[in-house]
Amino acid sequence: MELLFEKIAIYSLAILLCLIIIFIYLRKERRNSKKVEAKILKAKQEGMYEPVSLHPVVDEGSCISTGACIAACPEHDILGIRNGKATTINASQCIGHGACFHACPTQAITLCIGTEKRGVELPHVNQHFETNVPGIFIAGELGGMGLIKNAVEQGRQAVENIVKAHKKNHQATYDLIVVGAGPAGISASLNAKKHNLKCLTLEQDTLGGTVFTFPRSKIVMTSPMDVPLHGKVKLSETSKTELLDFWTSVLQKNAIPIRENIKVEAITHENGHFKVEAITGEEFTTNAVLLSIGRRGTPRKLGIPGETMEKVAYRLLEAEEIKGKDIMVVGGGDSAIESALILAGLNKVTLTYRSDAFSRIKPKNNAKIQEAMADGRVNVMFNTNPVKIEKEQVIVSAGSDDKELAIKNDLIYIFAGGELPTQFLQKIGILITKKFGDAILKHK
Numbered sequence: 001m002e003l004l005f006e007k008i009a010i011y012s013l014a015i016l017l018c019l020i021i022i023f024i025y026l027r028k029e030r031r032n033s034k035k036v037e038a039k040i041l042k043a044k045q046e047g048m049y050e051p052v053s054l055h056p057v058v059d060e061g062s063c064i065s066t067g068a069c070i071a072a073c074p075e076h077d078i079l080g081i082r083n084g085k086a087t088t089i090n091a092s093q094c095i096g097h098g099a100c101f102h103a104c105p106t107q108a109i110t111l112c113i114g115t116e117k118r119g120v121e122l123p124h125v126n127q128h129f130e131t132n133v134p135g136i137f138i139a140g141e142l143g144g145m146g147l148i149k150n151a152v153e154q155g156r157q158a159v160e161n162i163v164k165a166h167k168k169n170h171q172a173t174y175d176l177i178v179v180g181a182g183p184a185g186i187s188a189s190l191n192a193k194k195h196n197l198k199c200l201t202l203e204q205d206t207l208g209g210t211v212f213t214f215p216r217s218k219i220v221m222t223s224p225m226d227v228p229l230h231g232k233v234k235l236s237e238t239s240k241t242e243l244l245d246f247w248t249s250v251l252q253k254n255a256i257p258i259r260e261n262i263k264v265e266a267i268t269h270e271n272g273h274f275k276v277e278a279i280t281g282e283e284f285t286t287n288a289v290l291l292s293i294g295r296r297g298t299p300r301k302l303g304i305p306g307e308t309m310e311k312v313a314y315r316l317l318e319a320e321e322i323k324g325k326d327i328m329v330v331g332g333g334d335s336a337i338e339s340a341l342i343l344a345g346l347n348k349v350t351l352t353y354r355s356d357a358f359s360r361i362k363p364k365n366n367a368k369i370q371e372a373m374a375d376g377r378v379n380v381m382f383n384t385n386p387v388k389i390e391k392e393q394v395i396v397s398a399g400s401d402d403k404e405l406a407i408k409n410d411l412i413y414i415f416a417g418g419e420l421p422t423q424f425l426q427k428i429g430i431l432i433t434k435k436f437g438d439a440i441l442k443h444k
Contacts, residue, residue: 029084036080036089043077043090048360051091053120054113056100057437060085062108072103076363092360098150107443112435119434123425129158131430135274136267137162138430140184140292142421148183148243149225155187155292156228162288163195172273172285174200178292179276181207181258185292186247189256190228200284201256202276204263204293208244229254267428293421300416302330306389311411319343326350326408328394330386331415332358337365339413344377350407352384352396386412 043049056069056079063085070079070086079100080089086108088094101109114120122143129137139154162176176192178185181203192199224234230250235243251258266277267289276284299314301307316339325347329340332353340351351369358366372378381398384405388395394409425432 029081032080033082033084036082036087039077039080039089040082040087043092048090048092049088050118051088051094051115053094054111055091055094056088056109057112057439058086058088059108059110062106063104064106064108066105068103068105069100069109072099074099090363093362110439110442112437112439114435115437119436121422121432121434124431124433128161129154130161133269133429135269135288136428136430137288137290138292139188139290140180140182141294142180142291151182151184151292152187152225152227155184155290156191156226158184158290159188159191159195159197159228162192162290163197165288166197167287170273170287171271172287174198174284174286176200176288176290177202177274177276177284177286178290179264180204180292180294181260182292182294185290186251187228188290188292189258190230190250190254193254193256194228199256200259200286202259202262202264202278204261206260207247207251207258208240294418299414299418302386302414302416304387304389307414309389309391311409312389313411313413314415316342316413322347322411325410328352328386328407328409328412329415330412331417332361333415333417334361334365336413336415337361337369339415340378341365341368341372343413344372348379349377350379350381350409352381352386354383354385356382 040049058069058079065081065084065086067081067086070081073079075093077089078091078094079086081087098111101111113122123138124132125138125143129139129143131138137158139158140151143154159176166175175197176188176199178188178192178199178201181189181201185201185203186207189199189201224232227233227250233246235246238246262282263279264276265279268275268277274286274289276286276289278284306312319339319342322343323346327343327347327349329336329343329349329351330353331351332355336351336353337358340349343349358369361369369378369380373380381396383400384396384398386394386396387404389409389412392408392410393406394412396405396407397403398405422432
């Protein structure tokens with residue numbers, strides 16, 4: 001009988017310990033859920049909750065709450081665990097690494113673009129990166145993949161598909177013309193050389209594409225990537241200059257020239273191949289075309305008097321040369337914030353933004369601009385819009401009553417986003433569709 005009581009006591013103690021452990025675990029889970037809920041509430045208040053580009057969507061039925069997706073994400077507070085399931089927090093901060101997608105052991109994550117409320121316009125491409133126009137391919141930011149590593153991989157894969165469909169006996173001058181010399185275009189050019197394709201790369205600005213327009217001190221966040229004719233390269237944190245030096249070195253080593261300042265105006269199909277016309281009047285013929293241009297290659301204008309003046313710019317270059325000026329920065333995105341912070345060291349900077357708070361900016365940028373506002377390095381004017389640019393000042397309307405204020409000014413930088421080259425694509429015949437939460441990358 002004593003042995004029976006001992007066994008009952010041992011089992012009871014074991015059950016009690018299990019219950020205590022479960023209680024502690026559940027209490028910890030509730031606390032963590034409350035923290036995540038608070039972060040989600042804050043994200044909604046700050047406009048960070050709604051995704052603006054590529055982002056993860058979690059299938060709660062498949063999620064087993066391992067936290068692998070959170071650990072894999074290189075960013076901060078994009079994902080969290082709430083009520084035992086993974087969920088997005090600051091979805092607008094997601095830049096499409098895809099690390100969560102690959103880390104999930106139950107394949108519960110799908111990478112999507114757009115939402116039910118906010119659609120994103122994208123050109124139509126198939127799994128081979130070919131558009132509805134046979135022979136014209138798209139890779140990189142224009143196709144929804146802006147992350148450098150992903151763009152590099154898409155450029156490489158697109159050329160692999162072009163090689164498979166390559167016609168050796170065509171009458172065109174080139175096998176392939178790559179339009180755009182950003183990460184996707186550079187990768188494609190390198191891979192074309194690897195496969196002995198006669199390739200021409202045209203860039204409307206300068207080498208690096210969108211990357212070149214980053215402020216000089218901007219840190220480019222990327223992860224290991226496989227660069228054709230070079231191999232694996234890991235650049236966890238690097239400056240724009242270092243990245244461009246790397247691209248230049250790889251291209252020079254492989255004797256691949258880039259035709260800069262050549263903007264493509266039209267692409268037409270004739271005599272079994274494509275004719276590519278540049279705004280300079282030059283014409284080129286090719287068997288295939290790869291478009292690796294940016295989604296925001298054309299800056300969005302404000303459409304106000306004085307915007308054509310020489311002191312107006314839409315990107316910041318050589319910031320260290322600008323000193324002792326009264327500068328206005330227009331916009332509330334990361335580019336505007338970073339530019340204002342860079343210029344604030346040696347200039348008097350005023351930042352105007354049409355909304356009453358910053359939204360969809362990186363947490364680090366938000367912390368830095370708040371600090372700059374607090375110590376007076378940047379004068380931020382919310383709920384304001386420039387209405388007229390004059391030689392020595394800018395007129396802005398402020399508040400609900402549109403009261404006009406004159407701000408002393410030497411230079412004005414406008415970061416109002418850019419426009420999808422819709423007309424250019426439609427002129428070629430490429431279909432453009434609006435994605436409302438469509439899956440870009442999902443498990444089979």
